[in-house]
Amino acid sequence: MADDDRAVKNKGLDSEVFHIGVTDLSSGVVERTRMRRFLDFLSRLKNPLTIIGIVIVIGLILAAVLAPFIAPYNPIKIDLTSKNLPPSLDHLFGTDGFGRDIFSRILYGAQISLFVGIVSVLGAVVVGVPLGIFSAYRGGYIDTLIMRIMDIMLAFPSIILAIAIAMVIGAGMHAVTIAILVVSVPIYARIARGSALAVMQETYIEAARAIGAPGVRIIFKHIFPNILAPILVEMTLDIGSAVLSLAGLSFLGLGAPPPYTYDWGRMISDYFSYQAVTRYWWQLTFPGLAIVFCVLGWNLLGDGLRDAMDPKLRLKLSKAAKKIIKDLKQKQHALKRSFKSNKKVEVVN
């Protein structure tokens, strides 16, 4: 109200005042509100599990980026004088049958896992999201056609697909990446379509059509930014499962060719033997733990993001409000108890 009144008074502004208004704003107010919103968002991530997730993911990224600098040994250098050594200060996670340092290999393995995970998920988003929005935007039989194709793709097992792709373009990281990418496209197409259908009910989409915005603009400027949140969450969760798929596929030998076999899944398959299980426990345990922590980290981060972006969960209660709610609950409880006891008394009478 007050704002409206002031606005009416300012109706006769000249250009000089305009100028001052604009510079004033670009320097301070907007920055502050944007900063505040960002901090607000961060504070919503303050769940202990989410923080664990963030720490793990940051740790993974650091490990991948800094691997050449912090890895104590060359991950592919064979040293037969120090084979099958148990964990020690020299070799934190021990060594394998060729004398390679497992700790260094796991650090380098993080590079592969993160690269494949992020690239395949980004690729799937780039293909799947526009398909999904387009499908929702056009509707009718085109929508049905696209979604049925997605259903067919969803029914296709990623391992068979990866083997097929590897047959065509040769085994290696790119084959695995493409296989995971193709398999996760329908997931994004579906999410994008569902969210886009909801957004398209909003009046601002109709307003955009009224000002003559072409379809491409409506899809990318008006629908896409408004369905970003669920897609972002799904991406974070999906990087975890992409890492898992990668481990599975490279366990089957579809990953990078030797000597670059320091992918976590490939390590497990290479080291897997009777002796490893009975005597060299560190050879299987540490790559396995790396996979577990990587997937866990991304999933925790994804869950946290989902909660933080859910507008219904945004309600942040002050201490006073919490106290009031607690009091109310207690009173309710007391009431219930008294009600129950009253009833008993009646029955007795």
Added chain:
Amino acid sequence: MTEPLIQVKNLVKYFPIYGGILLKEIGRVHAVDGVSFEINKQTTLGLVGESGCGKTTVGRCTIRLIDPTSGEVYYNGENVLKFRGKQLNQFRCNAQIVFQNPHASLNPRMKIKDILSEPIRIHKLLPKNEIEKRVLQLINEVALEPSHLLRYPHEFSGGQKQRIVIARALALNPEFIVLDEPTSALDVSVQAQILNLLMDLQRKFKLTYLFITHNLNICRHISDEIAVMYVGKMVERASADELFDEPLHPYTQALLSANPVPDPEAKRSKIILKGEVPSPINPPSGCRFHPRCPKRMDICDKSEPPYIQIKPGHHVACYLYSKNES
């Protein structure tokens, strides 16, 4: 009188209802069923009626946001429904719409600056360096501050948002604006500001309005002519004062008698209608008002009354006034 800017002839819009396992069409909502009117240049036609009577559908068909089932819409003598490509783009520049709910009609992820410059960018009306100037002019026109340009829609009140929506509609320099209940989501004092703003803008930019509302007092205040709709049909159209002073159709009479008058001493007899508004899926035969009409005659449920001119500028569709023709 000047020639009409907008001419709507026999507009019909049915919405199909799909049902069953095979999603076959099992019925139709007769949202608009044969509506004709024209709006003269620089005048306002008020369109009133109960909710669900097809007012909004008429507005959307008029600027071709949805394609009508049949009928014709003329803009400056040209058939809007035949526009394709460039012509349609040109028409989008000339005919704009302001929606009912200002909170939903602004994209929450765009700054006000981008919202206002978007239509200019789409139609490439101005070179890039002049867009900013135009946006500042627009924001000034609707009495907001330039500092608001860098904010997002959620930082504004309802009245301010509606001003932004109006500024966006003005961005393309339109001649004709459909105002689809622009004030019904606002509180009363803000309503007055928005209405006055709209009337100022009409004078300044020589605008023509189609004002859709269910508030009779607002409608009388802003409109030159008023048209009354009932279940997809237009029942009466007259100049604003004439319609209020001398309503002819029984429905209009009932509607006006229900309108609150700000005078506790005033004596007025309310006409209480019986029954409910019929469903537009299965509208009654003959005159759509006959099941509730206090002055029903035998002919009313047999055939539809013609929509005829009784006096200069006063049209009505009722057998009470066209007995000789029946």
